Amino acid sequence: MRIFLLPGHGGHDPGCIGTMGTKESTLALQVALRLERILTAGGHVVGLSRTDDSFVSLADQARLANAFDSDLVIALHFNGATNREAEGYEIWTSPGQTRSDRVATVMFPCLGSVCPGPGRKDVSDGDVDKESKFYVLIHTWAPAVLVEFGFLSHALTELEFRKVGTADKLAMGVAAGINMWMKEAA
Numbered sequence: 001m002r003i004f005l006l007p008g009h010g011g012h013d014p015g016c017i018g019t020m021g022t023k024e025s026t027l028a029l030q031v032a033l034r035l036e037r038i039l040t041a042g043g044h045v046v047g048l049s050r051t052d053d054s055f056v057s058l059a060d061q062a063r064l065a066n067a068f069d070s071d072l073v074i075a076l077h078f079n080g081a082t083n084r085e086a087e088g089y090e091i092w093t094s095p096g097q098t099r100s101d102r103v104a105t106v107m108f109p110c111l112g113s114v115c116p117g118p119g120r121k122d123v124s125d126g127d128v129d130k131e132s133k134f135y136v137l138i139h140t141w142a143p144a145v146l147v148e149f150g151f152l153s154h155a156l157t158e159l160e161f162r163k164v165g166t167a168d169k170l171a172m173g174v175a176a177g178i179n180m181w182m183k184e185a186a
Contacts, residue, residue: 002180003039004047004070006136007032011055016080018152024051024078027161031076031149032147034171039178046180062139065185072103073183074174075145078161080153087117087154092146093129093138104129104145106184107177112186114173116160147174 007028008118009015024073029050047068049061056064065073081089089111093100108128112119121128129145137144149156149170160166 001178002047002066002069002071004049004065004073004140005032005035005065006065006073006075008075008139009055010050010053013055014033016078016152018080018161019155019156020158022152022158022162024080027040027078027149027167028076029053029153031168031170031174032126033064034168035074035076035174038151038171038175042175045137049150058135059139061076062136065140065142065144066134070140070142072178073136073142074142074178075134075144075146076174077148079148079151081151082153084153084155087157088120088153089115089117089150091129092122092134092137092148094144095131095133096156097125099143100137100145101127101129103143103177103180104186107145107147107174108175110177110180111147111149113176114169115147116157117151117154 009025039046049056091104105127122130153157
């Protein structure tokens with residue numbers, strides 16, 4: 001399978017910054033690089049929109065994912081909110097019933113086993129994904145999900161994300177979700 005990873009933000013855009021200075025862009029890249037190794041070891045062909053602390057525009061991210069002829073696109077992010085009590089993980093897809101919905105549904109419990117905080121979901125349409133017209137979700141041709149691992153603005157969650165081994169754990173959760181989705185689709 002050809003899987004394209006979009007580690008969020010980078011370069012002049014650090015994304016969310018936690019109260020201890022943890023940058024979303026740094027964590028997203030750490031998870032992406034670990035996930036690339038796991039998926040490659042499993043026989044997948046993996047592409048990344050960035051492999052260092054550089055900025056890649058949303059249009060270029062979608063263009064790169066499409067040019068890679070992706071079978072699956074996964075955007076990796078960490079959340080932030082002005083409400084310091086907000087916590088939990090989420091998976092986003094484009095609006096409506098799409099091929100991405102099943103990926104999100106299968107991956108959601110896998111993330112629940114590795115992410116701090118509760119799963120934040122919207123079951124109003126029968127599945128767990130939240131939906132939005134995020135650029136990379138509506139401009140990529142393959143099924144695409146955007147994972148928010150948790151809130152850097154939540155102090156205890158940020159502490160968890162700063163622990164050694166957490167990026168590996170998060171990457172393994174995403175990989176488990178991909179593998180479950182592939183088995184189900186076969």
